[in-house]
Amino acid sequence: MSATSEKRYATAGDYVQLLKPRIMMLVVFTAIAGLVAAVGVTGVSINPIMAAIATLAIALGSGAAGAINMWYDADIDQIMSRTSTRPIPSGAVPKEEALAMGLIMSGVSVMLMWLASNWLAAALLAFSIFYYGVIYTMWLKRSTPQNIVIGGGAGAFPPVIGWAAVTGNTPVDAWILFAIIFFWTPPHFWALSLLAHGEYEKAGVPMLPVTHGAKVTRNQILFYTILLVPLALLPVLTGLGGWIYGATALALGLVFLGYAVRVWRSNAGDAEASGADMKLARGMFFFSILYLFLVFAALILEHAAGLHFVIGGV
Amino acid sequence: MTNEQDKYQGQFADAPAVSQEELRARNSRNRWLGIALAVFVILVGVITFIRLSSSDLSESGFYYNMDDRGERVQELPTGMTPEQAAPPPNLTPADETPSEEDPS
Numbered sequence: 001m002s003a004t005s006e007k008r009y010a011t012a013g014d015y016v017q018l019l020k021p022r023i024m025m026l027v028v029f030t031a032i033a034g035l036v037a038a039v040g041v042t043g044v045s046i047n048p049i050m051a052a053i054a055t056l057a058i059a060l061g062s063g064a065a066g067a068i069n070m071w072y073d074a075d076i077d078q079i080m081s082r083t084s085t086r087p088i089p090s091g092a093v094p095k096e097e098a099l100a101m102g103l104i105m106s107g108v109s110v111m112l113m114w115l116a117s118n119w120l121a122a123a124l125l126a127f128s129i130f131y132y133g134v135i136y137t138m139w140l141k142r143s144t145p146q147n148i149v150i151g152g153g154a155g156a157f158p159p160v161i162g163w164a165a166v167t168g169n170t171p172v173d174a175w176i177l178f179a180i181i182f183f184w185t186p187p188h189f190w191a192l193s194l195l196a197h198g199e200y201e202k203a204g205v206p207m208l209p210v211t212h213g214a215k216v217t218r219n220q221i222l223f224y225t226i227l228l229v230p231l232a233l234l235p236v237l238t239g240l241g242g243w244i245y246g247a248t249a250l251a252l253g254l255v256f257l258g259y260a261v262r263v264w265r266s267n268a269g270d271a272e273a274s275g276a277d278m279k280l281a282r283g284m285f286f287f288s289i290l291y292l293f294l295v296f297a298a299l300i301l302e303h304a305a306g307l308h309f310v311i312g313g314v
Numbered sequence: 315m316t317n318e319q320d321k322y323q324g325q326f327a328d329a330p331a332v333s334q335e336e337l338r339a340r341n342s343r344n345r346w347l348g349i350a351l352a353v354f355v356i357l358v359g360v361i362t363f364i365r366l367s368s369s370d371l372s373e374s375g376f377y378y379n380m381d382d383r384g385e386r387v388q389e390l391p392t393g394m395t396p397e398q399a400a401p402p403p404n405l406t407p408a409d410e411t412p413s414e415e416d417p418s
Contacts (some may be wrong), residue, residue: 009335009336009338009339011342012346047368049364050361056357108354112358115358
């Protein structure tokens with residue numbers, strides 16, 4: 001079981017690692033964007049403390065889903081070097097404890113969300129935890145190379161939940177934010193899998209580069225990036241995003257597309273890939289994180305700082 | 315060996331030995347669990363406080379308001395007249411019901 005020969009005892013840091021804090025940060029950030037945009041667009045106000053508790057509930061829900069994922073994936077995490085130091089394969093946290101933590105935190109997060117906002121936001125949070133913990137982790141991940149395309153839906157829910165927490169409904173604008181994250185996920189994740197496809201193969205996870213090869217993956221990365229760039233400009237048409245958002249999404253989208261084209265023309269992920277090719281794939285992976293962060297930051301800035309100047313009016 | 319372990323020395327022969335490191339880890343974990351529980355209780359308290367303070371329960375018709383004389387008056391639901399709200403005649407208290415045999 002243990003990847004390390006020496007038995008060690010779990011620290012608070014190990015439990016934090018179970019919650020996948022880096023994913024949690026992005027989840028919380030996009031949820032705040034949905035929350036702030038909902039207030040800005042609809043004019044509906046929310047008590048700031050309630051908004052903070054709703055955001056905390058989303059963070060807890062994300063952490064709960066992460067813990068359930070680590071519980072179920074402990075066997076393959078042990079095989080891949082990238083994940084072998086995680087709390088369960090390293091022997092610091094027992095599997096059952098991670099599962100219990102995930103389940104308890106799921107319940108607590110949904111309950112807090114319900115108390116702080118409304119049943120719709122709580123139901124969406126519960127469904128997103130189920131989506132990631134069960135649909136993606138237990139079913140899609142090990143059964144289809146489209147795992148992260150369909151599974152991307154789980155990570156796309158936070159802005160919708162944030163929106164629902166404020167207004168109690170989910171209009172088209174909220175689902176546009178969902179779609180941006182949904183179509184962002186494949187190029188983001190496949191850029192990483194081009195780098196780590198050997199590990200996925202070793203663990204028997206049917207990632208696209210493993211089942212269809214690097215060339216098909218590079219094609220798919222380009223395809224989804226071409227879909228993403230105009231989609232990210234849709235908020236400008238609906239009035240959700242203004243000038244600042246539009247300019248940011250367009251500029252960053254073109255850079256993202258530039259990365260996708262260069263990766264598409266490279267040999268990244270192939271056996272004969274050069275160091276420069278792999279560096280390109282790594283660069284695209286990191287830029288994709290920056291892209292999502294800045295696009296949503298522009299949205300927050302516009303609505304929170306009163307800089308929301310809609311194209312064709314004020 | 316800690317005082318805690320000294321106290322039970324020899325009483326639980328089958329109990330697994332707990333090292334200092336494990337004991338420290340266990341204490342730390344319990345402390346964090348306690349903090350998490352306390353935070354949860356505080357959060358539920360804060361939510362309850364905000365929800366109660368932001369809602370006017372007197373508008374629900376459940377509570378009575380006070381009139382100018384300091385007497386309790388019940389607000390009627392929107393659209394309901396005092397006649398509609400009045401109890402049916404057979405439930406009206408006897409001293410308020412006009413008697414048919416009353417000569418006056």
